[in-house]
Amino acid sequence: MKKLIKVGFIAVALLFVATGCSKGNAKAKDNSKETTVKLGVIGSDTDVWDNVKERLKKEGIHLEYVKFTDYNQPNAALADKSIDLNAFQHQFFLDNYNKEHKTDLVSIGNTVNAPLGIYSDKIKDIKNLKDGAKVAIPNDVTNGGRALLLLQTAGLIKVDPAKKQTPTVSDITENKNDLKITELDAAQTARALSDVTISVINSGVAVDAGFTPTKDAIFLEPVDDNARPYVNIIVARKEDANNKVYQKIVTAYQTKETEKVIAETSKGSSVPAWETFGRK
The missing domain is CATH 3.40.190.10 (Periplasmic binding protein-like II)
Structure with a gap:
């Protein structure tokens, strides 16, 4: 009888150890999941x-x-x-x-x-932009407004300051060079280069198109406190x-x-x- 009890005790102990090990492994496996x-x-x-x-x-x-x-x-x-x-x-x-x-x-x-950039495959300097030149900018409110502000920083146009970060084409107050501005989906602005004189292109789109903004942009947006938004x-x-x-x-x-x-x-x-x- 003592032998049977001893054997039974050992069996239960082994079962407890095996169960404990099994749970430990499962936990380790759970922790290793991505x-x-x-x-x-x-x-x-x-x-x-x-x-x-x-x-x-x-x-x-x-x-x-x-x-x-x-x-x-x-x-x-x-x-x-x-x-x-x-x-x-x-x-x-x-x-x-x-x-x-x-x-x-x-x-x-x-x-x-x-930084947003102005690109061209027709001119090397923004100062060489001729009257009536075709310009492409993004058509969404934020990037479009940012593009117009960049054209203003480059000295090409002036926009209504009351519009702050979101001027639209209708908010242009001065366009001495009579630039013909076309609004396109931001992803299309690089592809439009063959059809326009200059295009305002987001950095990511420009990089995807094979450009290095600091080298290929003819005018690049300054990185200062105005760039925070x-x-x-x-x-x-x-x-x-x-x-x-x-x-x-x-x-x-x-x-x-x-x-x-x-x-x-x-x-x-x-x-x-x-x-x-x-x-x-």
Whole structure:
């Protein structure tokens, strides 16, 4: 009887150990699982994010790119939960989108400031622009207004100061050179170069078209305090603003290593915004 009790005790003990080991392994396996985060981006240039993505693997976070071609698509996808985050726009664009579409999307971290540029395959200097020249600018409210302000900074037009950051073509108060301004989808402004004398092109679109903004733009937007509204950001839904995984992504982006990649890939055309304008 004692032998039977002893054998039974050993069997129960072994079962307890086996069960404990099994639970421990399951827990370890759960901890090793990657959390997938869908990140919406515009265009094909993901060099900087590729570097961040590689480092995030060590934290069990897998970034999955969802690429868009239209500037309104990533916010719509974020609002309807098709994606988790997006990184393509500046704060002013986001504020305007939220107002127009009654969404509640928020910035959770600054990325870069990417100056808007004036490009041409017909002239080398903005001073050589002739009267009646054709000009292409983005057609959305924020980038269109920014483009007109850039043309004003370049000395080509004047706009109504009461319109602040959002002047439209109808707000031009002086156009001495009788420039013929055409509004296009931002993604089409680089392709329009063959049809116009100059085109105002967003940095990301210009890079995708093979340009180096600091070298190829005939006039580049100054990076100063006036550029603050145009700092690019990582955006989430408001209820996810403090999500720990998303905050880890922001932290991984805002590093010295990312700065190096930005400098190498943009050839100085993009400036790490968290150093100049703060982390958020």
